[in-house]
Amino acid sequence: AEDVAQQVFLVAFVHRDEFEFDREDARPWLCGIARNLCGRHFRTQWQIRHLTHRLPPPPIGLRARYRRRQAGGCTASAGTPLRGDMRTVAVTGRDSHPACN
Known part of the structure; x- marks a missing residue:
């Protein structure tokens, strides 16, 4: 305002x-x-x-880099082992990762 x-x-x-x-x-x-x-x-x-x-969709590598950057901000407060799992899920977009179970 x-x-x-x-x-x-x-x-x-x-x-x-x-x-x-x-x-x-x-x-x-x-x-x-x-x-x-x-x-x-x-x-x-x-x-x-x-x-x-x-516009055409961005290349897959660029999307993965963007998701990784987003996941980095979201997982900054999580513990180190969990942080890696959460980033993997965010980048791949799969719910079948062990961290999701």
Whole structure:
């Protein structure tokens, strides 16, 4: 929320010469800026998701490296023997590993 407020006031400051000072209240102007920023954000997120779905899946080695990195963070507090088993399950994606039984 703080980031949005900062962005709204930054845009308002940059475009302060467009504000009509004869108005009593600046809130409608600021709310319009916030609405436009949110709309732009959601459009950008939609475009990213839409384009990401059109990409081919990453190579298996890259996926395994990503899963290994995720598993490293999740298993940092686990004991050493269990940590290795959990990483193996996370990388291979198999539930038949002895650690899962």
